[in-house]
Amino acid sequence: MPSxxxxxxxxxxxxxxxxxxxxxxxxxxxxRLMKQGSWTLNAQTVMPSVTLPCHTSMLRGVDVPRxxxxxxxxxxxxxxxPSAIDAIHAAGKRTGFxxxxxxxxxxxxxGSLDISYFVQDATSEGDWKVARAAESxxxxxSFDFLFVYLxxxxxxxxxxxxxxxxxxEAISIADSCVDHVLKAIKSAGSDPVSIVQSDHxxxxxxxxxxxxxxxxxxxxxxxVGIRENNELATPVRIYDTCPTLAALLGVRPAKQWDxxxxxxxxx
Ligand SMILES: [Zn+2]
Numbered sequence: 072m073p074s075x076x077x078x079x080x081x082x083x084x085x086x087x088x089x090x091x092x093x094x095x096x097x098x099x100x101x102x103r104l105m106k107q108g109s110w111t112l113n114a115q116t117v118m119p120s121v122t123l124p125c126h127t128s129m130l131r132g133v134d135v136p137r138x139x140x141x142x143x144x145x146x147x148x149x150x151x152x153p154s155a156i157d158a159i160h161a162a163g164k165r166t167g168f169x170x171x172x173x174x175x176x177x178x179x180x181x182g183s184l185d186i187s188y189f190v191q192d193a194t195s196e197g198d199w200k201v202a203r204a205a206e207s208x209x210x211x212x213s214f215d216f217l218f219v220y221l222x223x224x225x226x227x228x229x230x231x232x233x234x235x236x237x238x239x240e241a242i243s244i245a246d247s248c249v250d251h252v253l254k255a256i257k258s259a260g261s262d263p264v265s266i267v268q269s270d271h272x273x274x275x276x277x278x279x280x281x282x283x284x285x286x287x288x289x290x291x292x293x294x295v296g297i298r299e300n301n302e303l304a305t306p307v308r309i310y311d312t313c314p315t316l317a318a319l320l321g322v323r324p325a326k327q328w329d330x331x332x333x334x335x336x337x338x
Contacts, residue, residue, distance in 0.1 A: 088269035116309045
């Protein structure tokens, strides 16, 4: 894409954020990103609808039977599959990962991250710590790809229930955190291209089932080269994120990936 301004592709994962959580909570940033981008509130995650299996599919581009991570306890992959972070770093790009749930540490090979920040605090204050750490790094150095994970939404869902007032408040705080990170990228002289999504939904005080409340996730792609005001009619699966990130960065997708780039979003 011809532009003098460098681009930073950033993937935001808001743990356990339901699509109707986005529509019911106060989310000026997500609302703007949808209006200025291509989005669906009907993307589908994988079974079991649990954090580590779903993030492994998000970052490794394959369904659960292919990667073999079926619970929140990491085990060696059924068959090796390079993650988006591995593929992007191998293409000579600069990568960073900011998060507050430790089990996500195995989403890339050692050495594929130029910067990694972890704080063991999956509260909304922890989300702010993650966002502030990302902001500081962005102001200090340039990145081609950032992965920012915010865990409080899921934690509050388990404590107070999905769609409860505290849960909607946690979504609203995540919305502000995303806004801060995007503004930092712009302040640093780069154009952000962002995907905002979750790993799964939830119902009652849990998730993990095949219920639509657990399986349906928001997926919002916004930035330079992306169609505006474009509600995607095409099905989006969580493992389409990985090849979409590669396409946005001009990186060759790994041949093992099952997902596809959501080109309906591209101008
Ligand atoms: Zn989760």
